[in-house]
Amino acid sequence: MTSYRGITWDHPRGRDALRAAAARERSAGSGLDIVWDAHSLEHFESHPIDDLAERYDLIVLDHPHLGEALELGSLRPIDDVVSAAQLERWAGEAVGPSFASYEVAGRQWALPLDAATQVSVRRADLCPAEPGTWDEVEALSRSVPVVLSLAGPHAFLTFASMCVAFGSAFDDDVVGTEVLDRMRSIAARAPRDAETQNPIALLERMTDTADIAYVPLVYGYVNYSSPTVRFADAPAAVAGGRLGSTIGGTGLALSRRCEVTPELVHHIEWLMSSEAQVGFIPAHAGQPSTRTAWLDDAVNGAAHGFYRSTLATIEDSWVRPRYSGYIRFQADASAIIRDALSGELTIPSALAALRAASPDPSLPVGVAAQHPQKVTEQW
Known part of the structure; x- marks a missing residue:
């Protein structure tokens, strides 16, 4: 044997x-x-x-x-x-x-x-229908508890996926500023301690309690799909636009x-x-x-429609770079994003820090605007 x-x-x-x-x-x-x-x-x-x-x-x-x-x-x-x-x-x-x-x-x-890939998830008893755009997500956060996945590397992954939806690499200051501003707005109203919880913990919290109504981007886990916890496609910047996800x-x-x-x-x-x-x-x-x-x-049927409900998002998802040093960059970038959301860094300072954190400034670490199938050719 x-x-x-x-x-x-x-x-x-x-x-x-x-x-x-x-x-x-x-x-x-x-x-x-x-x-x-x-x-x-x-x-x-x-x-x-x-x-x-x-x-x-x-x-x-x-x-x-x-x-x-x-x-x-x-x-x-x-x-x-x-x-x-x-x-x-x-x-x-x-x-x-x-x-x-x-x-x-x-x-x-x-x-x-x-x-x-990252998809949206909602408590059906607290959020009868998922938002389709980031404007709708931000509006929803003013009436029910909405959480961003921010623990570990997920702060940067949430940020990068939103940049994908808005059609540009994160080193575009206009897009980066808009995305960080939206993240700040949503995170400011999130339930306590959610920013420290990884995707598994967030989904378990949604399953066991009723203090999170909606997460716009979290890695999909079929194990938590139920009649109450419902997964759907990620939001777009505009109706019919690209579904931003990593x-x-x-x-x-x-x-x-x-x-x-x-x-x-x-x-x-x-x-x-x-x-x-x-x-x-x-x-x-x-x-x-x-x-x-x-x-x-x-x-x-066994998964309460999990797969069909999120298929469009995974088909449109972004592939991260595969260069040596990216894992460290992802961790450092997430810490920068969290500091920007807490107000410890200004948004311009955060965007500058993200560029400086790249292990090789000649590499376009934000390739979000490209179609995912093309990313493999570059890396």
Whole structure:
């Protein structure tokens, strides 16, 4: 029996399907034994991939980590072990830019087992219908509790997605000023302590209490979709405009220490198959990455319409840069955004600080105005 160690993130959506799939292999006597460890969402968002690659064969990661991973040689390219024809099929089946987000320099470095982007969420008992534009979001915040996702890297991700909606990179001072001004207005009326809560905590708070009516941008988690907690598309700047959102989700990567066997390749291919994506993964608290699954009647019925209600947003979502140093920039930029919202920094000072925080001023760290499929060519 060949044994592998994997690392994923500690939430039912991140771990349950992978552990159940590993148990399925052991029960079938395939000769494959995968043990999945799990770390927190915060650890997943910021922990160095190179350290994980020293200890794990399989790594569930977010695409912005690829710059650092490639610089340090932490990963094995997927196209070394899977055929080009198979990769092309998976690329065509993936929802939004979820597959393309793991391609850098003409190589595929991970496979999107899970697809997610920032979407809106509301308490149906407090907010009968979701706003369609940011003007409507700001107006709603004056009558019911509206919260922005601001903890950890999410302050910058919220800001960047709003810039996407308004049609420009964040280093456009006019757009950046308008977006920060709107964020300040909304955040000033938010319920206490919401700014410290990550997306999971915000969604659990919405599930368990009635002190948040609406969040315009939060990473979608099918696990919290219910008749009361309803997910929908992200707001646009104007009716019919681009739905501003930054794609997340997770990809399955192979570390440099991973000794790939035919049994492991078969297992990965099964995880990407329609059988797993439409059936097994949703049945085990996972969030699939194929468009077929997102459109499936049974999958949507079990998820209270989560997938169809947010499909337009993920199809329009922005892909973050994948250069070494981006993860640090994202953390630093979020701290700058929070200081701007609290009034510790003026808006012009915050925009200047964002530009100064870029690890390489020659790189257009705000590529929000580009269509997501084009971003992969630049990075």
